[in-house]
Amino acid sequence: MKYIQVDNQQSLVFSETVMPEIAADECLLKVKAIGVNRADLLQRAGKYPPPMGESLILGLEVSGEIVQCGEYAGVNHLAKPWKVNDKVFALVAGGGYAQYVKVKAKQLFSLPEHFTFEQGAACAEVFLTAYQSLFSIANLADKGNVLIHAGASGVGSAAIQLAKAKDCYVVTTVSSEIKAQACLALGADVAINYQEMDFVAYSKANMPLGFDIIIDVIAGEYVAKNIKVAALDGHIVTLSMLGGRYCAQLDIAKLLAKRLTLSASTLRNRSEGYKAQLVADFINDFYAELATGQIKPVIDSVYPWQQVEQAHKKMANNENIGKLILVVS
């Protein structure tokens, strides 16, 4: 099969390799579309090795058709057995940048009717990450105040919609006016362009009680700022550190005064059991909303997979609003 290889110069080149062999609890998919993630860029740069035992090929989420089912693949969310030709989308621990990929059956989602494969490939990573952050980790309650940094990113777009589905008041930060408009269109109550306004100043003036939950992919100097705008008993969830690895000075007195919780979370290296439960919980809570379009993946651009380099470049330059998708041909 064809796949996209990272060569010695960290360039992306097409190559050939053997087909994956599935285990009894897995399905083999013919990949139709691939979601691009920042983790792909990190892995390509040699900064994010795949978990032990997983494929060395890039790619954490795909959509496609089942071409082979393991003996214990089990059933879909309607309790019907997974079968060949089922259209699906899925989280994968690696191996997505290829014509075929194996998937743990419990990490498969049926592709909702009327969904294109491109839309399917744009769902798993962002919605599961946002769902995990807001619900599994931070126990989002209805009508809370939520701050979402990088609101126009894939995870940000998903988090805005999930929080609004729970009647929360959602403030986002973005890097441009066009991204601000995109966040507002998704339902965000406020979008702060951080190039023009400091979110701490905004929050202190307008949100005196602070934020119950803060979803942050920036870290760095945002850690101390998040603490300033967090509410009593607030929960700050850090998913990445695009803004830097270190918080220069963590003030424990402020943490104690507000009884704050800081969680750092990732999804890829979680156990199979954790991911299976997360998928089941998300399907239970939000599959209907996804199928009816009440919540929806946000797609920035779709590229033929031969143009993977352009997609990576756009993400590296932080120019995308929502997901970048590769179509396999």
Added chain:
Amino acid sequence: MKYIQVDNQQSLVFSETVMPEIAADECLLKVKAIGVNRADLLQRAGKYPPPMGESLILGLEVSGEIVQCGEYAGVNHLAKPWKVNDKVFALVAGGGYAQYVKVKAKQLFSLPEHFTFEQGAACAEVFLTAYQSLFSIANLADKGNVLIHAGASGVGSAAIQLAKAKDCYVVTTVSSEIKAQACLALGADVAINYQEMDFVAYSKANMPLGFDIIIDVIAGEYVAKNIKVAALDGHIVTLSMLGGRYCAQLDIAKLLAKRLTLSASTLRNRSEGYKAQLVADFINDFYAELATGQIKPVIDSVYPWQQVEQAHKKMANNENIGKLILVVS
């Protein structure tokens, strides 16, 4: 009634004031014994003002006898109505250093049979704080690895016993050999005298998987050290900052790599509803063990309340193993 007043020079002097008036959901106690807490020292020094609306008198936990019951005082843990002459111990939001104190009825515990008032006064703050940290906040699972800093403190002594009751492996840090022996006598598996051995070096050599839960009253430079010895998905609970207010450099990459959670928690300024639930949960999970002596308060010294100054001095000098108790006469 008599009470201990903090005068303008921050000295403790006996004074007279009016009796507290109870609300319908409160009881009035004749105080028999008082637990001394570090918060008392902070409040005395003007560094920890009482929550809005609470008594300005020192004192967060007492034992005594009910002398008056509000109309809606409700029932004890055996579903019998609270009544005058019941022997109890209790968490109070302030006002304990006095002959009489009012208490929310839902924060009362029946004094177990065979308990002295001194033992009763040594229970509420430490066991509820330890219980809250281990169970409500960090979701302690059976057989986890737990690190408890200041293991010979009141909270430390309580946390050791609660964690051992759940078959955890418990490592403590202490400042002296005699405190180490006290921790081991309470069931701790290891007691590290930090004057002689670095707990990070010890932990790396002996606990390669790290600690699932770390209970820390030190903070300061311990924050970074705790992160080093935490396990994957570990939870660090900070209760105080005896070692300093700031963590010089928080490394987000380490938090993400281990998917850590840092929580800062206090008990005193929690809502009435939260405290009532905490008391009910603790009674449900551990009252029997307390009554049978399977877990027990650790008392360092008992003083007549006229010697409150000695008790404060001993705590300030970090010389106590377990609780310091004042007897009211």
